Amino acid sequence: MIRVENLVKAFGPKRAVDDISFAVERGEVLGFLGPNGAGKSTTMRIITGFYPPTAGRVSVGGHDIVDAPLPAKRLMGYLPENAPGYADMTVHGFLGFVADLRGLTGAAKKKAIDRAVETCFLEGVVHQTVDTLSKGYKHRTCLAQSILHDPDVLILDEPTDGLDPNQKHEVRGLIKRMGANKAIVFSTHILEEVELACTRVIIIDRGRIVASGTPAELKARGETAGAVRLAVRGRSADEVAAAAGAVAGAARVEKLGADTGHATVRVYPKTRGDATLAGAVTELARAQGWQVDELVTEEGRMDDVFRAITLPDTVRGAAGKEAR
Amino acid sequence: MTAWNNVRAIMKRELAGYFTSPVAYVFLVIFLLLTGFFTFTVGNFFERGEASLVSFFTWHPWLFLFLVPAVGMRLWSEERRLGTLELLLTMPVTSWQAITAKFLASWVFLALALALTFPVVITVNVLGSPDNGVIAAGYVGSLLLAGSYLAVSCMTSAMTRNQVISFIVSVMICLFLILAGFTPVTDLLTKWASPWFVSVVAAFSVMTHYEGFQRGVIDLRDIIFFASIIVFALFATSVIIRSQRAG
Numbered sequence: 337m338i339r340v341e342n343l344v345k346a347f348g349p350k351r352a353v354d355d356i357s358f359a360v361e362r363g364e365v366l367g368f369l370g371p372n373g374a375g376k377s378t379t380m381r382i383i384t385g386f387y388p389p390t391a392g393r394v395s396v397g398g399h400d401i402v403d404a405p406l407p408a409k410r411l412m413g414y415l416p417e418n419a420p421g422y423a424d425m426t427v428h429g430f431l432g433f434v435a436d437l438r439g440l441t442g443a444a445k446k447k448a449i450d451r452a453v454e455t456c457f458l459e460g461v462v463h464q465t466v467d468t469l470s471k472g473y474k475h476r477t478c479l480a481q482s483i484l485h486d487p488d489v490l491i492l493d494e495p496t497d498g499l500d501p502n503q504k505h506e507v508r509g510l511i512k513r514m515g516a517n518k519a520i521v522f523s524t525h526i527l528e529e530v531e532l533a534c535t536r537v538i539i540i541d542r543g544r545i546v547a548s549g550t551p552a553e554l555k556a557r558g559e560t561a562g563a564v565r566l567a568v569r570g571r572s573a574d575e576v577a578a579a580a581g582a583v584a585g586a587a588r589v590e591k592l593g594a595d596t597g598h599a600t601v602r603v604y605p606k607t608r609g610d611a612t613l614a615g616a617v618t619e620l621a622r623a624q625g626w627q628v629d630e631l632v633t634e635e636g637r638m639d640d641v642f643r644a645i646t647l648p649d650t651v652r653g654a655a656g657k658e659a660r
Numbered sequence: 661m662t663a664w665n666n667v668r669a670i671m672k673r674e675l676a677g678y679f680t681s682p683v684a685y686v687f688l689v690i691f692l693l694l695t696g697f698f699t700f701t702v703g704n705f706f707e708r709g710e711a712s713l714v715s716f717f718t719w720h721p722w723l724f725l726f727l728v729p730a731v732g733m734r735l736w737s738e739e740r741r742l743g744t745l746e747l748l749l750t751m752p753v754t755s756w757q758a759i760t761a762k763f764l765a766s767w768v769f770l771a772l773a774l775a776l777t778f779p780v781v782i783t784v785n786v787l788g789s790p791d792n793g794v795i796a797a798g799y800v801g802s803l804l805l806a807g808s809y810l811a812v813s814c815m816t817s818a819m820t821r822n823q824v825i826s827f828i829v830s831v832m833i834c835l836f837l838i839l840a841g842f843t844p845v846t847d848l849l850t851k852w853a854s855p856w857f858v859s860v861v862a863a864f865s866v867m868t869h870y871e872g873f874q875r876g877v878i879d880l881r882d883i884i885f886f887a888s889i890i891v892f893a894l895f896a897t898s899v900i901i902r903s904q905r906a907g
Contacts, residue, residue, distance in 0.1 A: 381746070384750040385749070385750055386746050386749055386750050386905060387905050387906075388902075388905060388906055405754075406752045406754070407752075409750060409751065409752040409753075410752045412750070414747075414750045416743060416746045416747060416750075418743055420742050420743030420744045420746065420747055421742070421744065421747075422673070422677070422742065422744055423742060424677055424680050424681050425673070425676075425677070425680075429676070433669060433672075433673045434751070436665065436666075436668075436669035436672075437666055437669050437670075437751045437752065437753055438751070438752070439662060439665065439752075465680075478747075481747070
């Protein structure tokens with residue numbers, strides 16, 4: 337549905353987006369990750385036709401956004417960053433205006449507005465003007481606007497920004513549900529959100545794609561991926577660490593919790609993806625007669641991967657030390 | 661006719677925007693007070709003893725100089741300030757539709773303001789028997805003049821997100837459009853410039869073209885003049901809006 341080829345956007349000498357290519361098909365939810373200023377919003381603005389690209393092509397549903405903007409825009413719903421809205425309009429008036437521009441009339445218009453209001457939990461504020469809304473409501477009003485015409489393609493720039501935890505949960509669920517039969521791209525700073533809602537992730541930094549894959553694939557690239565975390569009662573951390581370090585296949589052991597009478601260590605495998613490590617550690621615990629509270633193979637953490645990829649090289653060494 | 665539907669939807673929103681905020685009412689009251697004041701007090705409507713609205717229309721270029729930019733200054737700068745420009749231009753709407761719709765909405769509003777001056781027409785008809793054809797031509801000229809100023813304000817409004825700057829720049833441009841053909845200025849120019857230069861400069865002035873309407877003459881050339889200012893300013897608006905996004 338969305339096809340981005342060698343996209344470049346330059347603002348003066350600065351390349352905000354630098355040769356980005358990807359594609360999103362129906363049924364996919366693509367998470368867009370990256371530090372502030374990485375080019376996420378710029379990319380989204382190009383896809384939605386707000387910025388013309390400096391070079392490269394974007395097509396939505398087969399329509400080039402530069403050559404055939406109107407058919408492409410008809411297929412898309414867009415939630416811009418900061419969720420703008422006309423301050424002096426009521427929520428209902430605003431959605432009515434968007435429905436008019438989307439070509440919805442009569443019963444279809446009323447139905448679409450009712451559905452969007454219900455989906456985004458706006459029932460209580462329909463007749464309030466946009467400038468009197470709290471940030472969360474304002475955000476959801478703009479989200480409602482983007483899904484009004486039930487578009488095939490949704491571009492959401494930080495859809496959960498400014499929402500409380502319950503609302504975040506709802507919106508994530510909504511994205512996941514809608515993702516079943518739409519092509520969705522959404523950007524976020526919240527890494528767990530990506531794991532919960534996305535089928536695929538792209539990390540961009542300084543205008544370039546630095547990593548892409550499924551959330552599981554990316555997590556597997558994390559430092560702790562495949563490591564075994566072990567918690568033993570009634571032993572000192574030193575004792576557990578020393579014994580675990582001797583296990584075949586263990587590269588090194590990190591002491592996590594060292595409070596008296598309860599030791600938690602993390603055993604790193606020599607080779608990445610070594611599935612036998614957990615078994616070996618279990619054998620060890622049995623042989624030693626340890627009372628094991630927890631024994632788990634870690635999946636890796638998205639924020640480790642994110643930090644490792646997006647930190648500038650100079651900072652990376654320091655941050656690596658600090659993490660240990 | 662999706663193009664017309666889009667234009668209508670945006671016009672409706674703009675017009676509703678005027679009337680849900682105090683802007684419209686403040687503007688209408690001030691406009692009507694000022695036209696009344698200038699027509700009857702400064703313009704000596706009664707002392708003239710003529711059944712015409714000359715003292716009414718004479719002041720319009722000067723009144724509009726400040727009032728029309730006040731109406732037009734928010735058209736695009738407000739969209740940029742609120743960020744709704746991004747929303748509007750990612751809808752299936754061309755920028756021409758948006759520009760036309762916003763211009764027309766404000767023009768309709770100004771036409772409404774002009775229409776509300778109808779008591780002057782009634783007054784002069786009660787007191788004497790004026791040539792109502794001349795008055796009608798005067799209104800046509802006044803509306804075209806307001807449209808030209810408005811198109812200029814539209815253009816300056818697209819330049820900045822700051823409404824004050826938009827207002828001041830547009831007043832300056834409109835002032836130039838007046839002064840280029842204002843008699844004291846042309847008299848001054850004739851002292852050192854050749855007559856053809858003076859007439860070229862004066863040809864750029866709204867005054868030269870506005871005066872024809874006041875005499876009751878609807879000249880196609882005058883209409884083309886105002887229409888070309890409007891089209892040029894709106895075209896400049898579209899160029900500005902496009903270039904801001906091009907980066």
